[in-house]
Amino acid sequence: MDRFADLLDTLAFTPSRNAKLTLLADYLRRVPDPERGYALAALARDLDIPAVKPAQLRELIGARMDAELFAYSYDYVGDLAETIALAWPERASIPSRNDAPGVAEVVETLQAASRREGPALVEAWLDRLDPPGRYALLKLVTGGFRMGLSARLIKQALAGFGQVEVNEIEELWHGLAPPYLDLFAWLEGTGDKPVNAAAAPFRPVMLSHAIDEADFERLDPADFAAEWKWDGIRVQAVSERGINRLYTRTGDDISASFPDLVDAIAFDGALDGELLVARPGEGGVETGSFSDLQQRLNRKTVTAKQVREHPAFFRAYDILQDGREDLRALPFIARRARLDAFVAGLDPARFDCSPLLDFADWDELARLRADPPFAVIEGVMIKRKAAPYLPGRPKGEWFKWKRDPFLIDAVLMYAQRGHGKRSGYYSDYTFGVWREPGELVPVGKAYFGFTDEELLKIDKYVRDNTIERFGPVRSVRAGPDKGLVFEVAFEGINRSSRHKSGVAMRFPRISRLRWDKPPAEADRLETLERMIDGED
Template sequence: MKAFAALFLDLDRTNKTNEKVELLKQYFSSAPDKDKIWALALFTGRRPSFKVNSTQMQQWAAGEAQIPDWLFRESYNSVGDLGETISLVLPPHNNTLTEKSLSDWFDYLRVLPSLTDEEKKIKILEAWQQLTQHEIFVFNKLLMGSFRIGVSQTLVIRAIGEATKMEPAIIAHRIMGNWKPAEISFDELIFKEGENDNDSRPYPFYLAYSVEGDISGLGDPAAWYAEWKWDGIRSQIIFRNNELYIWTRGEELATDKFPELHILKNLLADGTVLDGEIVSFRDGKPLPFNMLQTRISRKNLTKKILQDAPLAFIAYDILEAGGIDIRPLPQQQRRENLEQLFNTMQATPVAHLSPLLVFAGWEDLKTLHTQSREHAAEGFMLKNKTGAYQAGRKKGEWWKWKVNPLSIDAVLIYAQKGHGRRTELYTDYTFAVWDADNTLIPFAKAYSGLTDKEITEVDRFIKQHTIEKFGPVRTVKPELVFEIGFEGINKSARHKSGIAVRFPRILSWRKDKKPTEADTLENLKNILELYK
């Protein structure tokens, strides 16, 4: 545990990519096999649930520290992170207990779901008494799940590749799928080819970079395919050994969430893997993403939900045919294979081939690009006809060319402290626009888009102009105006403004504007009417 706790803290202290890779590489080169598989599980979102209640954790920690609940709450509001607050208030313990490894602690915790609340309390207090302050902090992260450390899966794959002298693409494929850290070793997962392969395993998704500069910089337009960039859920449809699997880009096996697509089991040839987008779809065309959003989090898909939010899969690549990995083939050849598949496949309203756009030159494409939102698209995908299907985000052969975000000027009204290296800074903001009664109505939260220097300035303003405190949230004097960008907009009964925006972020700090010059709720509603 000491080694993993040190890794966690070192990673949290740096924002330099190469330093993070080197730290991960050292860990995966030296840690015991059982610890490496658990570390990999944590970095790839496979932490098991231990069913602990955060309120009870606060009470147990306050009792152990012998401080009143109000003092713990004030400490929590100041620190902004429950796991870290607990580690700071608990008294130090001097003991000679045997050091437990990372895997030992997971073995220790796996019984928690079956225990009573009192038994859980005893178990957790015993753990806190065996750990140092930094180890308690990391232990709490493992226990409660808020495991945000600024390490992407791509960095982990790169580090393991350097530590094992293996190709990152091979590692990326082997760590995907439905493996469990308690049931497989690091050696079995990474080194034994085919040993842990299973029919459901997807391929690593190929991710595009945003177009840099003018589109004509890509050279000869005849060397490129252009498609609409659909606004949906990136997914792979896998059909192997008479079973259908649906994986999302977030590595979630989501077959049961999309029952309409199960008909593909009767239409695809065995050993087929398609890459594409699951979108809301009606009357032969895609619908805005918010239609799909209404059913994503539902556990039970009723007949009404399926009728109100119909969907389809739009395929734009084929990765496996006849059980053979064809990703190394040129894009043009894979496209021909995909078109042949759809030409021979029985037509169905839930599966469509992503159309290629016809254009004579870049100027034609620029004109067509302005029509993206009319087609429920975010812009274009540009794919080099000679390129292979790669793993992860690579520059050169796939580019995304998105339309400019929708935007509106809004006033900062609430703030909350961030996490990690921003624990002491107010970086989570709530923004509002004016309604007809000259009242500020909150409509969006955002925490990205400012430089470190701007964050420091805003943090200073918040601390000097706090009006009220509600737990960790501060009400701020409404003086700062920011341009807020977003990708989509829709009606929402859950929000006071009646409107929800998708992917809000800060585009700029409008120091040239007074708060009275910020936009209105009516402006937001006008945008909604244009793009609903």
């Protein structure tokens, strides 16, 4: 456990992506099987330990310290595992790392344990560990790592460790299981490459670059096709040997969250496209907002009502596999012709194609981008007609040209501590705009877009101007004459019955701090409502 604890501690204070990759690769070289495999699975959120749940951990610490004191501590620290690790009473003798359980011992013991046995095992281990070890144990058990580790970054670390292409790892991943003994044998040159035995595997996606003015000067519009950029989430629908799966762009299997769409996959192949909420209407498919889609995201189970009110829909824009034929080496324009014919045979209540746009030059495409027909469109995609489907982000093949963000001035209303390295700072902000008669109503939340130096200034402002506390949340002084104004950028806005203001923003972030602007001059709710009306 000590090596895993050291890794977590170092990763938490390593902001650089490349440095994280180096740390992970070094850990994989130094640590033997099966410990490294279980640690990797935990970091990738692919480790399932049902014998212990967070509520049981709360009960354990509740028996060791005053409940109110723990509540105050948890409020300050902001992370359950870290709070318990720091607050857990030490034994009379100082724990020795020689007494620490190993990662493999913990995982294999808990996976064989019942829900009744699991907490007692964890309690005994906590007594044997020092604070870093306790933190590593609890994170291993519960997951929830907050240190900038995506599933793709972990796969890139594996690829660097074994000197292979990351797409080779991605195509194998869903056929593997912890502790990945065959995978490590192949990467170290002592075994054959594992055969992906999983049906309907994920295929690494092709990504785009943001386009800029210089690109337009060197690109010939005749060489490119364009289509709308839809405001949903990028997914891959795959079916093989009777198995249907739905993956995110990073390869996470989200099939269980969208059973209505997965059940409608009546084909043998792999499609790339956008997950939306939509239903057929009199004028064609009526596409919902991203707020509608959020009602279905990140749910392990869904109710019949959720499926009925927010039906999942797949808008296709590429085909990777048709039956057993791999189409990725074909030019985009040839794949597109195959896609149109393929989707024509699917259920129109669940599948359609993203239409190609007719344009003669970049100016004409700019006019289309500036006036899209639907609010759920956030820009255009520009794709080279001759481009094969290449994993990663190849240069010069696909471009995204998003609409300019919306900007408003809003007033800080509430603040909450962040997580990880921000756990000691108020870094999550709720902001509002004015509504008659002189009332601030919250319209969004943001936790990025500012520098570390600006974070320190906002944190001090929050502490100096707190007027009420609601658990971990602080209410901040905000009136016409006193308050902190944020310039907020966001990608879109929709009506929402779930919010007091009646509106919901898409991807809000702090664009800049307006220390110079009186709160009374911040925007009004009517301004946001006009933005919606302008998009409809």
